[in-house]
Amino acid sequence: xxxxxxxxxxxxxxxxxxxxxxxxxxxxxxxxxxxxxxxxxxxxxxxxxxxxxxxxxxxxxxxxxxxxxxxxxxxxxxxxxxxxxxxxxxxxxxxxxxxxxxxxxxxxxxxxxxxxxxxxxxxxxxxxxxxxxxxxxxxxxxxxxxxxxxxxxxxxxxxxxxxxxxxxxxxxxxxxxxxxxxxxxxxxxxxxxxxxxxxxxxxxxxxxxxxxxxxxxxxxxxxxxxxxxxxxxxxxxxxxxxxxxxxxxxxxxxxxxxxxxxxxxxxxxxxxxxxxxxxxxxxxxxxxxxxxxxxxxxxxxxxxxxxxxxxxxxxxxxxxxxxxxxxxxxxxxxxxxxxxxxxxxxxxxxxxxxxxxxxxxxxxxxxxxxxxxxxxxxxxxxxxxxxxxxxxxxxxxxxxxxxxxxxxxxxxxxxxxxxxxxxxxxxxxxxxxxxxxxxxxxxxxxxxxxxxxxxxxxxxxxxxxxxxxxxxxxxxxxxxxxxxxxxxxxxxxxxxxxxxxxxxxxxxxxxxxxxxxxxxxxxxxxxxxxxxxxxxxxxxxxxxxxxxxxxxxxxxxxxxxxxxxxxxxxxxxxxxxxxxxxxxxxx
Numbered sequence: 377x378x379x380x381x382x383x384x385x386x387x388x389x390x391x392x393x394x395x396x397x398x399x400x401x402x403x404x405x406x407x408x409x410x411x412x413x414x415x416x417x418x419x420x421x422x423x424x425x426x427x428x429x430x431x432x433x434x435x436x437x438x439x440x441x442x443x444x445x446x447x448x449x450x451x452x453x454x455x456x457x458x459x460x461x462x463x464x465x466x467x468x469x470x471x472x473x474x475x476x477x478x479x480x481x482x483x484x485x486x487x488x489x490x491x492x493x494x495x496x497x498x499x500x501x502x503x504x505x506x507x508x509x510x511x512x513x514x515x516x517x518x519x520x521x522x523x524x525x526x527x528x529x530x531x532x533x534x535x536x537x538x539x540x541x542x543x544x545x546x547x548x549x550x551x552x553x554x555x556x557x558x559x560x561x562x563x564x565x566x567x568x569x570x571x572x573x574x575x576x577x578x579x580x581x582x583x584x585x586x587x588x589x590x591x592x593x594x595x596x597x598x599x600x601x602x603x604x605x606x607x608x609x610x611x612x613x614x615x616x617x618x619x620x621x622x623x624x625x626x627x628x629x630x631x632x633x634x635x636x637x638x639x640x641x642x643x644x645x646x647x648x649x650x651x652x653x654x655x656x657x658x659x660x661x662x663x664x665x666x667x668x669x670x671x672x673x674x675x676x677x678x679x680x681x682x683x684x685x686x687x688x689x690x691x692x693x694x695x696x697x698x699x700x701x702x703x704x705x706x707x708x709x710x711x712x713x714x715x716x717x718x719x720x721x722x723x724x725x726x727x728x729x730x731x732x733x734x735x736x737x738x739x740x741x742x743x744x745x746x747x748x749x750x751x752x753x754x755x756x757x758x759x760x761x762x763x764x765x766x767x768x769x770x771x772x773x774x775x776x777x778x779x780x781x782x783x784x785x786x787x788x789x790x791x792x793x794x795x796x797x798x799x800x801x802x803x804x805x806x807x808x809x810x811x812x813x814x815x816x817x818x819x820x821x822x823x824x825x826x827x828x829x830x831x832x833x834x835x836x837x838x839x840x841x842x843x844x845x846x847x848x849x850x851x852x853x854x855x856x857x858x859x860x861x862x863x864x865x866x867x868x869x870x871x872x873x874x875x876x877x878x879x880x881x882x883x884x885x886x887x888x889x890x891x892x893x894x895x896x897x898x899x900x901x902x903x904x905x906x907x908x909x910x911x912x913x914x915x916x917x918x919x920x921x922x923x924x925x926x927x928x929x930x931x932x933x934x935x936x937x938x939x940x941x942x943x944x945x946x947x948x949x950x951x952x953x954x955x956x957x958x959x960x961x962x963x
Contacts, residue, residue, distance in 0.1 A: 402672035410722040412483070412671060424720055425728035427598040428485050431710050431757055432464070432733070433749065435487040439703045442493065445500035446509070456506075458631040458737040459702030460488050465734035467693035467705035471686060472723050472730075480686030482667050483715070483726030486693070489706035490549075491656040491815060492516070495649045496703065510701045516653045517695025517704070523657065524687035534661055534822065535899055537773050537782045541789035541821040542662035542814065544769025547713070547762040548797060549813040554762070557755035570611055571752045578604030578756035586717060586760075597714055597760060601753055608750035627741050633700050656706060658818045660690050663707040666768045670716045713761035716768065776963065779862035781831065785824045793817020834861060837893045842883040850875050853892075861896045867963045870942040871903060874959055877939035881932060882907055900944065901961045908954035915940055 402412075410416055416424070439460040443453035467486035473479025492513070499509040559571035582600030664686045668679060686707075694704040715721055736742050773786050796803045796813040803816060836857060840846055850872055858868035875892065882890055882905075891906040915936035940946050945960040 407719055408671075408721065409719040410725070412481075412721050412723055414722045415724050416722055421722070421724050421728050423598065424718075424722075424725045425732060427601075427718075428708075428711050428714060428725065428729045429732060430598060430601050430749070431714055431761065432485055432487050432708055432729070435490065435708070436461075438488040438490065438493055442496045442500070442703055443506070445497050446506040447500075448506070454740045455629075455632050456702060458629070458740060459633070459700050460697070460705070461702075461733050461737040462631060463693060463697035463700065463702045464488065464705045465730040465737070466696055467690065467707075468726055468730040468733075470689035470693050471707070472726050473685075473689070474723075477688065478685055478692060479689045480664055480682040481723075482664060482671075482682065482686070483721065483723040484663060484667055484707045485711040485726050485729055486705040487708040487711070488703045489656060489694075491659055491706060492649075492704050507701070510698045512649050513698030513704050514695050515698075516649055516656070517691045517693070517698055519650070519653055520657060520691030520694060521688055522691075524684055524691060534658055535782075535825065536665075536775050537778070537786045538658070538789065538818075538821045538825050539662045539665050540769045540772030540775075541786055541793070542658050542769070542818045543666050543709070543772055544766050544790065545793040545814045545817045547709070547765030547769065548794065550710070550758045550762050552797065552800070554755045554759045557751040557758070559751065571613065574604060574608050574611060574613065574750075574752040575755045575759070577607060578753050579759055582756065582760045596718060597757055600756060600760070601749070604753035604756055605750060608753055613750045613752060627739055629738065629740055631700075631737055654819060654822065657687065657690075658822060659709065659814060660687065660707050662769075662818075663709045663712045665772070666709075666765070667712050667715065667721075669768075669772070671721050709765055710758065710761040713764040713768070717761065717764045776864055777862040781828050782862070785821055785828065788824045789817045789821025792820035834896045835893065837891065839889055839891050840879060841889055842879055842887055846879050846883070847876060850879065857894055857896075857901075861901070863896075863901065863963050867901065867961050870961050871901065874939045874943065874961075875903065875905070877935055878905055878957065881912070881935040881939065884932075884935075885909060899963055901963060902958055903961070904956050904958040906951060906954065906956045911948055911950070911955050912936060912957065 410424075415421075436457060439457045440453050443456040448456060464486045468484070470478055471480050471486070472483050474481045495512070496509055499512065500506075504512075554575075558575040559568045578600045581603045582596045585599045586596030661683055664683055668682065672679075690707070697704045715725075776782065778786065793813040793816060796816045807816070838853060840849060854868050854872040854875070857863065857871075858865070871894075879890065887907055887909065889907075893904040893906070895902045895904075913933050913936070915933055940959060942961070943959040944962045946958060948955060948957045950956075
């Protein structure tokens, strides 16, 4: 059996935690236009990168809002936006890295962090300076880096149903912005109608181009955006003050790093930043898992390696943003939704977009072009990607059978998030740090899972007679546990297969009985088989047909390989009454 290795030192554990050798090999995904490793022609890469930047540019207004809240003038606000764009480019580039301990390896573009908008604005309200807020951003980056090695434990605290709630709320949380950008006003519906028509017309073009199975489907958002801009300008819906902004903005300017001050240790401020750090980590993991699921046809649960390195990349980028004095970046869930919708996952697209944004950071006049897209067109782009994110979140919630506990976790999280969506004023007044639907919904789902997690563990022990009826007994027992514990059918199949092979092996040794103990933990089941006699040999690494004919240890080693090949972990230990073989199955 697998020997128990000597416990490695700190450096060895860190190397194992952030190494890439244990990453899953993604399974085949049908209908992919551009895979991770594909390198489309330069013209196609540029067009797809600009399409992503069109989505990202919607959030370029956030740094301006933050700078204005701290009392910055137009020049200071422009400088803050340029620093934030550099932060966005750095965050995207770090995520795409495919070597070393940093980077998920996924081409997930970044945006100025929506989650961190609330604590930044709260800091301004509490009288902190922008320099002090930047220092708090550095703290957030350090905290994220520190928790990155614990992502395997985080996967137990943030299972797929919690991730699904977060991904769903990421999409749902932009719906008020969609309506606001479209100019929806219940008191003046006649005035809102033209803007709504432009939005839905633009959205219609995106849907039609996206669902048609032709080569231009990947440019659905870009095509809809161009059509929408033309329609909005024809209808006289240009962004107010556009000419003045373009005239005042210089063609070239070096961004000036912001100053730093001491930490404004206001308990409300610190707690709000830390709470939103939890929500930001959950949102990041949710977006990475959504992308991971989209590029892996055999996906059943999060692969922790890329998530761990993605957290490290995110924390590093946030710390860099704080040191520069810009707004922290976050993975753009809308851009992830766009990549999923258009089935274009090539890393070169994200890298090209990051390079363009880095260059744009040195040209305020060009940056202004992206923020001058008419509001109804921005609303259509957000609505398009929100649809895909909510659908992805719903799929993730139900990917495992929803027992009573998982239903409560998902239901409470969705209810809390949608409540903040329906009554934002109450949450803004009562809990400013959790005013965002994503923050409150993600935190409630996280806490509900954490509180109910100790209730998950269930144990069942039963003896097994190693005779001709063992197959029926194991079939009944595994099916019963699968139904009572809400296990996935594939997990039940793996358990049954392993126990059948192992019982046949023990019966071949002449044993009459074995004792099986099944323990359900969060997202995994441990099966322990206790028996008398000498220990079993190590399983074969590469079994051959001759081993079956040879008999003896060679046959047992082959039988063990058959029994253990679908386990996530396994091992053997001596007991007072004999031996015990344990096997873990991820659910």
